[in-house]
Amino acid sequence: MDIKYVSTTCPYCGTGCGFNLVVRDGKVFDVAHWQRAPVNGGKLCPKGRYAHEFVNSPDRLTKPLIKKDGKFVEATWDEAYDLIAEKFGSYKPEETACLSSARTSNEENYLMQKFARAVLKTPNIDHCARLCHSSTVAGLATVFGSGAMTNSIQDISESKCIFIIGSNTFEQHPLIGRSIIRAKESGGKLIYADPRYTPTAKQADLYLPFVSGTDVAILNGLMQEIIKNGWEDKEFIANRTKDFEKLKEVVMKDAYSLENVSKTSGIPVESLRTAAELIGTSKPATLIYSMGITQHTVGVDNVKSTANLMMLTGNLGKPGAGVNPLRGQNNVQGACDMGALPNVYSGYQKVTDEPAQQKMKEMWGVDRLAEGKVGYTVTEMVNILADKPGELKCMYIMGENPMLSDPDLTHVEHGLKNLEFLVVQDIFMTETAAMADVVLPAACYAEKDGTQTNTERRVQRWKKAQDPPGEAKPDWQILCELGKRMGYEKQFAFESPEAIFNEVAAVTPSYHGMSYGRLDPDGLHWPCPTEEHPGTPILHKEKFAMPDGLGVFSPIEWKPPAEVPDAEYPYVLTTGRVIWQWHTGTMTRRSWSLEKEAPIGWIEINPEDAQELGISDKEVVRASTRRGSIDIPARVTPEIIKGVMFIPFHYKEHPANRLTHNALDPIAKIPEFKACSVKVEKIAEV
Numbered sequence: 001m002d003i004k005y006v007s008t009t010c011p012y013c014g015t016g017c018g019f020n021l022v023v024r025d026g027k028v029f030d031v032a033h034w035q036r037a038p039v040n041g042g043k044l045c046p047k048g049r050y051a052h053e054f055v056n057s058p059d060r061l062t063k064p065l066i067k068k069d070g071k072f073v074e075a076t077w078d079e080a081y082d083l084i085a086e087k088f089g090s091y092k093p094e095e096t097a098c099l100s101s102a103r104t105s106n107e108e109n110y111l112m113q114k115f116a117r118a119v120l121k122t123p124n125i126d127h128c129a130r131l132c133h134s135s136t137v138a139g140l141a142t143v144f145g146s147g148a149m150t151n152s153i154q155d156i157s158e159s160k161c162i163f164i165i166g167s168n169t170f171e172q173h174p175l176i177g178r179s180i181i182r183a184k185e186s187g188g189k190l191i192y193a194d195p196r197y198t199p200t201a202k203q204a205d206l207y208l209p210f211v212s213g214t215d216v217a218i219l220n221g222l223m224q225e226i227i228k229n230g231w232e233d234k235e236f237i238a239n240r241t242k243d244f245e246k247l248k249e250v251v252m253k254d255a256y257s258l259e260n261v262s263k264t265s266g267i268p269v270e271s272l273r274t275a276a277e278l279i280g281t282s283k284p285a286t287l288i289y290s291m292g293i294t295q296h297t298v299g300v301d302n303v304k305s306t307a308n309l310m311m312l313t314g315n316l317g318k319p320g321a322g323v324n325p326l327r328g329q330n331n332v333q334g335a336c337d338m339g340a341l342p343n344v345y346s347g348y349q350k351v352t353d354e355p356a357q358q359k360m361k362e363m364w365g366v367d368r369l370a371e372g373k374v375g376y377t378v379t380e381m382v383n384i385l386a387d388k389p390g391e392l393k394c395m396y397i398m399g400e401n402p403m404l405s406d407p408d409l410t411h412v413e414h415g416l417k418n419l420e421f422l423v424v425q426d427i428f429m430t431e432t433a434a435m436a437d438v439v440l441p442a443a444c445y446a447e448k449d450g451t452q453t454n455t456e457r458r459v460q461r462w463k464k465a466q467d468p469p470g471e472a473k474p475d476w477q478i479l480c481e482l483g484k485r486m487g488y489e490k491q492f493a494f495e496s497p498e499a500i501f502n503e504v505a506a507v508t509p510s511y512h513g514m515s516y517g518r519l520d521p522d523g524l525h526w527p528c529p530t531e532e533h534p535g536t537p538i539l540h541k542e543k544f545a546m547p548d549g550l551g552v553f554s555p556i557e558w559k560p561p562a563e564v565p566d567a568e569y570p571y572v573l574t575t576g577r578v579i580w581q582w583h584t585g586t587m588t589r590r591s592w593s594l595e596k597e598a599p600i601g602w603i604e605i606n607p608e609d610a611q612e613l614g615i616s617d618k619e620v621v622r623a624s625t626r627r628g629s630i631d632i633p634a635r636v637t638p639e640i641i642k643g644v645m646f647i648p649f650h651y652k653e654h655p656a657n658r659l660t661h662n663a664l665d666p667i668a669k670i671p672e673f674k675a676c677s678v679k680v681e682k683i684a685e686v
């Protein structure tokens with residue numbers, strides 16, 4: 001028996017834990033702790049611990065499939081490539097679109113945007129960051145000049161006050177929870193604001209329950225109380241920021257007095273006062289947020305408000321402080337860094353910037369790109385497909401499952417059906433792949449080399465532990481073979497992920513100093529501009545990444561969600577996750593150790609609401625919004641605030657996104673997954 005241990009990085013969340021894949025006779029069969037892993041020191045959450053279980057699932061895609069007369073037929077790679085090349089070649093560039101994947105490596109994302117821009121010449125390239133932290137990228141870039149986590153996971157443990165708003169950290173980023181526990185052990189206080197009393201709430205010293213969609217009011221209220229008591233950091237405000245007076249004008253309004261904020265949000269005045277005092281007087285304090293802040297029509301406003309609070313209290317540029325958006329997918333930070341976005345090349349070099357276009361044309365050896373034009377976002381692509389049939393005709397989706405993960409699935413389905421040609425490249429037959437004309441079988445994380453960038457901007461290695469099943473191939477190899485087939489021999493002549501990474505480093509200023517040799521074993525935090533540079537765990541130490549170096553305060557008024565409760569739809573519906581499952585469940589639902597813990601969906605209902613509706617625990621009820629209805633078991637629990645209901649979006653049997661609202665933030669184009677209006681009814685007995 002031949003056993004080997006291959007150290008690699010977890011394929012689930014953006015924490016970026018390391019572990020060993022245990023390989024027996026050439027097949028991955030277990031995960032073992034890797035004690036010196038830089039982020040997690042060997043500890044894992046259940047998803048990491050069981051990340052081997054789906055790898056050799058009998059459901060893995062093993063052969064290219066082409067749809068003929070409505071049925072999939074196995075095909076050779078040559079047949080599949082020829083068909084894709086012929087079809088994509090027959091459309092105008094602007095009629096085509098690509099979705100890249102935060103589940104794949106940096107190298108693969110880099111190639112996908114290169115394929116879109118240099119081969120298809122289309123500006124339409126995006127990925128699931130749109131549904132996730134696009135408001136962070138847009139919001140923090142305008143106040144700090146850089147849209148990423150300002151500090152490292154490690155230094156959260158040095159904080160004296162941790163304010164978590166809209167992140168269920170202990171379920172969704174469990175190993176970041178470990179840094180929070182360390183901070184608590186040295187006397188740090190945890191404040192947690194969330195409509196639900198989650199496992200994260202159980203760790204809190206102060207819990208603030210509130211109604212979804214009232215975040216700006218709460219943050220403004222806290223700032224008013226801090227200013228009234230003189231707890232603001234006057235020196236930091238004077239030296240490092242601008243527009244404080246504009247902020248003051250808004251937050252000091254009567255609408256944001258603690259009494260009024262309490263009425264808007266449902267948080268008791270006393271709790272708000274205690275929170276303001278803790279945040280205003282603890283040094284250093286840090287703020288952590290995630291989807292509860294970003295997934296709103298006011299997502300960018302919410303993000304800017306979190307930045308206002310931390311600038312006001314001088315909590316930037318030092319250990320234990322910062323504004324820390326926790327990135328979701330394992331490589332969503334990297335997919336953004338690589339330019340799998342409609343407005344930037346890798347390293348956030350703007351596509352509208354003439355010198356950047358010129359540079360990319362030269363580096364890639366092409367005389368034409370999809371230059372100068374910002375492409376469509378994921379959410380815009382779906383809207384155009386549904387509402388303006390014929391404008392977009394042909395789409396290539398790598399490693400995303402919008403038929404469960406996008407808002408308003410009836411609308412998504414209608415849109416995707418309007419496509420003339422759809423390619424889906426995945427490791428399993430998903431709801432989206434089922435609608436495709438061609439399905440390409442990809443290798444998963446355990447079957448390829450590469451890099452991924454975690455939420456704290458740390459670039460780490462993936463290492464190949466086994467061969468892919470059947471004829472499946474790594475995404476990078478598929479993209480190279482297709483690029484060459486479409487006439488771009490030289491541009492896609494990569495023999496290995498390392499060769500692709502070297503090109504990434506050459507064209508991307510924040511990755512210039514990186515190479516595979518330097519990434520082992522601890523990875524490097526970008527920006528890492530030269531081969532000697534040690535990487536940058538903490539951003540904005542002396543100045544912000546703005547032309548004048550100053551952070552910008554943004555005066556923001558609270559606005560309610562796009563859809564608010566009324567007589568017909570009287571409750572707020574919010575959606576999210578559970579520790580045991582991952583998004584559309586393709587991987588976790590094929591991991592028996594995870595699936596058995598949470599095998600079915602549910603809707604959380606406060607006992608008072610349940611009583612009014614005559615609903616008992618575990619009863620199957622009908623939840624309806626203006627978009628659709630689903631039947632789903634009720635979980636009657638005091639752990640959700642009255643008036644708000646919650647559904648996890650993992651379950652195809654009870655798809656939350658049949659109900660969600662496709663209303664978008666005007667800047668980030670992120671949908672309002674965290675608040676719409678819902679009614680819940682008993683199902684008449686038959």
Ligand SMILES: Nc1nc2c(c(=O)[nH]1)N[C@H]1C(S)=C(S)[C@@H](COP(=O)(O)OP(=O)(O)OC[C@H]3O[C@@H](n4cnc5c(=O)[nH]c(N)nc54)[C@H](O)[C@@H]3O)O[C@H]1N2
Nearest residue numbers: 166167168172212213290291292328329576577579582583
């Ligand atoms: N187990 C597991 N872990 C994951 C994932 C997964 O699918 N499963 N997904 C990963 C990804 S891609 C992401 S983006 C992250 C997401 O990580 P989180 O953002 O932590 O997860 P969510 O459950 O979407 O939402 C977080 C919290 O927001 C609260 N919330 C609801 N409405 C509001 C509101 O209006 N305001 C505020 N402030 N809070 C509100 C919810 O009650 C919930 O507890 O998790 C990552 N980690």
Ligand SMILES: Nc1nc2c(c(=O)[nH]1)N[C@H]1C(S)=C(S)[C@@H](COP(=O)(O)OP(=O)(O)OC[C@H]3O[C@@H](n4cnc5c(=O)[nH]c(N)nc54)[C@H](O)[C@@H]3O)O[C@H]1N2
Nearest residue numbers: 103131132399400401405425426442575583584586649673
């Ligand atoms: N209602 C509601 N909806 C939401 C959210 C919410 O909070 N509420 N959150 C949103 C957020 S934050 C996110 S990030 C999105 C996630 O949305 P998606 O990205 O669509 O969800 P996943 O299930 O992670 O889909 C990833 C796909 O990649 C495949 N895959 C895994 N590894 C590989 C690989 O190496 N190669 C290839 N080619 N494929 C691979 C998986 O099998 C899966 O089909 O969902 C969004 N949708």
Ligand code: SF4
Nearest residue numbers: 010012013017045048
């Ligand atoms: S915390 Fe995230 S990266 Fe770490 S083991 Fe769990 S899912 Fe994987």
Ligand SMILES: [Mo]
Nearest residue numbers: 131132328329
């Ligand atoms: Mo996400």
